[in-house]
Amino acid sequence: MSVFQQLTERDRVFDFLAPVQSPVDVRHGAILYLEDVSVSFDGFRAINNLNLTIDDGELRCIIGPNGAGKTTMMDIITGKTRPDTGSVWFGSRHNLLTLNEPDIAALGIGRKFQKPTVFEALTVFENLELAMAADKRVLPTLTALMTQDIRDRIDEVLLLTGLQELRGALAGILSHGQKQWLEIGMLLMQRPRLLLVDEPVAGMTEQEMERTAELLTGLAGKQSVVVVEHDMGFVRSIARTVTVLHQGSVLAEGTMDQVSANPKVIEVYLGEGA
Ligand SMILES: Nc1ncnc2c1ncn2[C@@H]1O[C@H](COP(=O)(O)OP(=O)(O)OP(=O)(O)O)[C@@H](O)[C@H]1O
Numbered sequence: 001m002s003v004f005q006q007l008t009e010r011d012r013v014f015d016f017l018a019p020v021q022s023p024v025d026v027r028h029g030a031i032l033y034l035e036d037v038s039v040s041f042d043g044f045r046a047i048n049n050l051n052l053t054i055d056d057g058e059l060r061c062i063i064g065p066n067g068a069g070k071t072t073m074m075d076i077i078t079g080k081t082r083p084d085t086g087s088v089w090f091g092s093r094h095n096l097l098t099l100n101e102p103d104i105a106a107l108g109i110g111r112k113f114q115k116p117t118v119f120e121a122l123t124v125f126e127n128l129e130l131a132m133a134a135d136k137r138v139l140p141t142l143t144a145l146m147t148q149d150i151r152d153r154i155d156e157v158l159l160l161t162g163l164q165e166l167r168g169a170l171a172g173i174l175s176h177g178q179k180q181w182l183e184i185g186m187l188l189m190q191r192p193r194l195l196l197v198d199e200p201v202a203g204m205t206e207q208e209m210e211r212t213a214e215l216l217t218g219l220a221g222k223q224s225v226v227v228v229e230h231d232m233g234f235v236r237s238i239a240r241t242v243t244v245l246h247q248g249s250v251l252a253e254g255t256m257d258q259v260s261a262n263p264k265v266i267e268v269y270l271g272e273g274a
Contacts, residue, residue, distance in 0.1 A: 024091035024108060024193050026056040031194055031224045037076060037086030038248070046072045047083065048248035054194070059220035061235045062228045063259075064245035065269050070228045073245070074196050078111050079104040090194070110192035114199045116179040120172030124163050124182055127171050128154045131186035153189060160218065161185040162211060177208030181215060194224045201234045213237045232260075232270070244269060 024031065032054040039047045047069045054060050062070055075081035076088060079101040088096040096104055105111075118127050132150055158164045161181040166174065171182060180200060187195060197216070201209045209231075217238050219225050229235050235242060235256060242259045244252040246269070252262045259265050 023093065025093040026091050028092055029055055031056040031058075031091055032077065032226075033087070033089040033092075034073070034076070035087045035089075037073075037083045037088060039072060039076065039081060039083040046248055047076065050086070050245075050249055052243065052250060054224055054226060056193075057221045057224055059217060059225045059227070059238060059240055061239040061242045061256075062226060062245060063230070063232070063235060063242060063269065064251070068245040069248040070245055071198070072248075074111065074198065074226075074228065077104075077196060078109060105190075108191070108193035109196065110187035110190060110194070111196045112180075112184055112187055112198060112200065114202055116176070116183045118171040118174075118179050118182050118186070121170065123168050123170055124158070124174070125154060125167045127182055128157055128185055128189055131189040153191075157185045157188050160188060161215060175208070177204045177211065180204070180208075180212065184215065188219075192223055194226070195219065197225060197227045199229055200227060201229065201231050209234055210237075 030053045032052070034050055034052040037047055037050040038045060050069070050073065052073075062073070064070055072081060076083050077096065079096065079099060082097065090096050090104075090107060090109065094107060099107070119130065122130065129150065132153070155164075158167055161184060163178065163181060163185065166178065171179065174182060184195075184197070184200075200212055200216070204212065213234065216225055216227060227235075227238070239256045241253065242256050243250055244259050244262075244265050246264075251268065252259045252265050254262075260270055
């Protein structure tokens with residue numbers, strides 16, 4: 001059936017217009033559990049008996065030296081990499097190791113990579129609209145049929161990301177920071193329960209960093225946010241709990257003050273002048 005035919009079928013709700021369900025069971029307080037997770041690449045243990053719990057609504061920062069396993073950990077959570085051993089649960093109901101990448105995304109885990117990948121030839125508004133559509137070819141038709149719900153969500157996300165004034169601007173003319181916020185906004189359109197954000201402030205000005213700190217801390221509570229970041233000033237400005245990864249395991253966990261006073265952390269990471 002053509003996209004046009006699908007859109008003219010008035011008697012059913014289309015998947016891309018349906019509200020995202022959140023069947024995640026967080027009654028025990030945690031939204032993500034990694035237990036004894038290990039993965040090796042050519043005999044090298046990139047993740048080594050990793051244990052990590054993220055609470056529902058929490059903002060967690062993950063730091064650690066190059067090669068500590070931060071990206072691999074994100075890849076495991078999103079289903080891009082399968083661990084050799086261990087378990088990974090989203091709430092207490094969903095075993096993520098039985099699901100593929102699209103299913104994990106559909107459950108409500110959004111991932112923001114370091115480099116922004118917005119559609120530069122489209123406006124800010126259209127980028128957000130497109131983030132709602134599963135089928136990226138339907139944009140022009142979708143605009144005509146856009147429900148009030150989607151318009152309201154776009155307005156909410158424009159407000160959250162501080163991009164209201166730029167709603168009609170082409171994404172291509174945005175600053176680096178604004179593009180990063182737009183991309184976070186695109187993820188927010190799907191109302192994720194857990195957002196994984198990789199080095200959000202790399203290449204940003206001081207002012208953009210402050211705005212990003214406000215944005216991420218504002219999201220916590222409504223959703224859980226895991227931020228991987230090397231910029232210690234930024235981590236200090238947003239962090240409640242910091243996890244330090246080293247050689248694929250948790251080396252230390254606590255407040256920024258606690259981990260930065262930890263001699264093991266100073267030795268393997270902070271002592272590098274990071
Ligand atoms: N697909 C792969 N094949 C082989 N080795 C890999 C693969 N992915 C990661 N590694 C290795 O696993 C280790 C952990 O890498 P990872 O990218 O997860 O670290 P990181 O903490 O994200 O580092 P950075 O801060 O530099 O981004 C590194 O030694 C890396 O070379």
